[in-house]
Amino acid sequence: MDALSAAGLAATTLLAVVLPLFAAFRARRVEEIVPAEGRFVQVRGARVHYLDRGSGPTLVLIHGLGGNARNFTHSLVRRLDTDFRVVVLERPGSGYSTRDPGTPAGACADADAVAATMREMGLERPILVGHSLGGAVALATALRHPDTVHGLALVAPLTHIQEAPPGVFKGFKVVNRALRVTLAWTIATPLAMTVREPALKIIFGPEPVPTDFGIAGGGLLAQRPRQYIATSSDLVSVPPDLVWMSERYGSITVPVGILYGTEDQVLDPHVHGEGMLGRIPDLRLELVEGGHMLPLTQPDRVAAFVRGVALRAAGEPSGGE
Numbered sequence: 001m002d003a004l005s006a007a008g009l010a011a012t013t014l015l016a017v018v019l020p021l022f023a024a025f026r027a028r029r030v031e032e033i034v035p036a037e038g039r040f041v042q043v044r045g046a047r048v049h050y051l052d053r054g055s056g057p058t059l060v061l062i063h064g065l066g067g068n069a070r071n072f073t074h075s076l077v078r079r080l081d082t083d084f085r086v087v088v089l090e091r092p093g094s095g096y097s098t099r100d101p102g103t104p105a106g107a108c109a110d111a112d113a114v115a116a117t118m119r120e121m122g123l124e125r126p127i128l129v130g131h132s133l134g135g136a137v138a139l140a141t142a143l144r145h146p147d148t149v150h151g152l153a154l155v156a157p158l159t160h161i162q163e164a165p166p167g168v169f170k171g172f173k174v175v176n177r178a179l180r181v182t183l184a185w186t187i188a189t190p191l192a193m194t195v196r197e198p199a200l201k202i203i204f205g206p207e208p209v210p211t212d213f214g215i216a217g218g219g220l221l222a223q224r225p226r227q228y229i230a231t232s233s234d235l236v237s238v239p240p241d242l243v244w245m246s247e248r249y250g251s252i253t254v255p256v257g258i259l260y261g262t263e264d265q266v267l268d269p270h271v272h273g274e275g276m277l278g279r280i281p282d283l284r285l286e287l288v289e290g291g292h293m294l295p296l297t298q299p300d301r302v303a304a305f306v307r308g309v310a311l312r313a314a315g316e317p318s319g320g321e
Contacts, residue, residue: 023189027224034220036096038069038088043116045103046092050117053088054081057310058123059153061088062114064132065169066231068095070218071131074210075299080306087126089117091137093230095221105230106237107133107245111140115148125150127310131295132267133158133234135258140245142252151313152256153306156264156292159272161242165235166266168202172232180232184225192223205265207290207297217296249279256283257309259302261290282312 038051051069059080061072069088080086091110093099103109114137118126127150130138135157142149165173171191174180200209200219213219221227260273273285288294288301295302 019186019190023185023225026189026193027226030220030223034070034215034218037073038096040096041117041120043113043120045100045109046113047098048092048113048117049090049096050121051077051086051088052121053077053086054084056084057314058085058087058126059306059310060114060118060123060126060128061086062091062110062128062130062134062137063088063094064134064156064158065234066094066172066222066227067131067134068218068221070095070216070221071293072295074213074217074296076295076302079299079303083307084310087121087123089114091134091230091234093233094227095218099230099233104237105233107136107140107241108144109237110137110234111144114138114141115145118148123148127151127153127306127313129153129155129306130157131155132292133238135159136238136242136245139249139252140241142254142256143245143248146251146253149254151254151309152252153309154256154258155294155302155305156260156267156269157258157272158238158242158267159258159276160246161239162271168199168266169231169235172228172235174232175236180229184228184232188225188228189223192228196223202265203291204293204297205291206263207293210296213296246279249276250281252280253282255309255312256280257305257312258283258285259294259305260285260287261292261294261298262287263290264292266292284312 036049038049041048063071069090072088077086090097092113128138135154138152142152210217258273260269262269277285290298
């Protein structure tokens, strides 16, 4: 072996040791800064982290791809927990929830975990509030476990299959599990730290990113290897679920509301919002100027939207009637 080859091997070996150590160190540091704030419930295939606040009719909040409970506790929960019992669930694998080895990912698998969690907690037919991928999970829950749901309030939901993932998530489209884990423990953490600002600009755009999103909004949790694995697993598992779901939307009989930002840079409001009109019997679509992260950028508007869906589910006139 010549000197150049030996140097290359040494560098590769060094990186194979240093990068996983750095990823582990960063994960520990992030979890010190952004700790778990709720409690846990064990259901089949997952240990679900949840927060339970307020009292009244129950809302169950489900976050989107790569998100966590702080996406809602940042601004939205305190606008709802004066009138509702607000339960925020972290989807299996995300935030501080875990997903057991061998347990499938995707909207339908998460829907089963959501339904199991609600049954374990004794929640009787709450309103599901789903953001982005959480909207797909809420829809899947209504389809697979209709007895558990009283209504759906969907904010910028993923509702239809699309040929390619949103550009900001393309780096998570890794089908091979071994490669996914390898990337998670080598380049994913330093890459997430490097591209954080431009990625958030797209995810929130055209609205500004809250200055405290990293901690109060839970954004830093995306830098952990386990979150990369969960996000990638969810991303590659969802398309078949959406095919199955889209053929059955007409069977959903509970009130459904969809709120979309007209300038959403992650999901197309025409496809995923307007494309649902006529697909569900009792569905109403509301459009607002804004981007994808409405629970953080327009919490008052989202809270009013959720209240409107809750009123409809209770058989009372909403504000627009």
